[in-house]
Amino acid sequence: MRLRTAVALTAALALSLVSGCARGGTAGSSSDTVTYWLWDANQLPAYQDCAKDFEQRNPGLHVRITQMGWDDYWTKLTASFIAGTQPDVFTDHIQKFGQFADLQVLEPLDDLGIEESAYQPGLAANWIGQDGHRYGSPKDWDTVALFYNEEMAKDAGLTAGQLGDLTWNPEDGGTFEKAVARLTVDRNGRRGDEPGFDKNNVEVYGLATNGGGDGDGQTQWSTFTASAGWTYTDRKRWGTEYQYDSRTFQSVIKWYFGLAEKGYMAPFTDYNSQSNQANAQVAAGKAASAFDGAWMISTYAGFKGMKIATAVTPEGPTGKRATMMNGLADSVTKNAHNKQGALKWVKYLSSDECQRTVGRYGIVFPATPDGTEAAVAAYEKKGIDVSAFTEPVADKKDFTTFSYPITDHAADVYALMHPAMQDIYGNGTPVTSLDETNSQIDLILDQ
The missing domain is CATH 3.40.190.10 (Periplasmic binding protein-like II)
Structure with a gap:
């Protein structure tokens, strides 16, 4: 259908x-x-x-x-x-x-x-x-970086140096997941890495949500999938086959949305594309950090009574940090x-x-x-220090930059991937469901 x-x-x-x-x-x-x-x-x-x-x-x-x-x-x-x-x-x-x-x-x-x-x-x-x-x-x-509340980070015992040197992997989440857990606080004041943490009653999430990410995940999961070595299609530009059926991709997505299941990332229900995006969650004190794009720098800098800093994206299993570079x-x-x-x-x-x-x-x-x-x-x-956004463009040794997938039928890919990613994030649908979605997309590209 x-x-x-x-x-x-x-x-x-x-x-x-x-x-x-x-x-x-x-x-x-x-x-x-x-x-x-x-x-x-x-x-x-x-x-x-x-x-x-x-x-x-x-x-x-x-x-x-x-x-x-x-x-x-x-x-x-x-x-x-x-x-x-x-x-x-x-x-x-x-x-x-x-x-x-x-x-x-x-x-x-x-x-x-x-x-x-x-x-x-x-x-x-x-x-x-x-x-x-x-x-x-x-x-x-523009590129993507991690915005974070400096006061919340300080209260959690996390320094700018630590947040700028995070690593991650899809098995245990690495130091990134540990940092996000530490930034998370439940209604009883227990942090996500402390005994007795109540994941069902969280006051401050370590990481805000920007929704399911559709088929590109620009400010959601793209930095993780790319630093794991995954690419959207079989070619850099004008690919003819998407790779959402990749086991690498699916393992990253399972881990990423698993952060919400653990109570560290805001749930899908907290996201509204019009009124409650990641920046709004941080501004309201409901989340300590958020991945967001350079176009949001002035927005985060303008939060009253709140000092927001930025850190580069975490280093992944490939040994590199990654960010989408959209132009x-x-x-x-x-x-x-x-x-x-x-x-x-x-x-x-x-x-x-x-x-x-x-x-x-x-x-x-x-x-x-x-x-x-x-x-x-x-x-x-x-x-405003913008080095977290400019450094990936200048440093090709430690960073990977990549573009949106450039293919035909982008509207059709969105029409299929938008509900598919929402189902995985919001309804707990298995990531293997993307096998069928990917087959449907490739059929369209073959038209």
């Missing part, structure tokens, strides 16, 4: 998007206006500054920016392709890229002269489609109303001029080294 539903959704989306391509450009746009969509409200002021500079450099061209929340963003973007009201340029996500490229709603950017060496390693290469054309211009990047890009729509203006805007967005402007806001790490340097300096000015 799941397979038939997923294939039907893909077919319907493909038909609607392709048919939408025959219609006109962005509603309400004009020959001197470039329409640009993004989802992050925190970044809006930075890109408004970029737009002002761009307009001064290109007299007669104007940029109109629209910002909306994450869920609304993708719903409205898909609807805009169907209705023919798509923006000229939009912020693209690598998880969505494969399907958009396959549906031919993106404009090739080969003539923009994007040089991979001008950006942080790997960011530009990820946006090359299976047809060899470029469809995204590097925008920014966003800007894409031009195939039927952009102002295509020439759109191409100029995207070229400018990936330039050092705009990247440094964005970096100076200290909200994200821009894709160019100069932009990244500006961001690090901006964070330092705010008194």
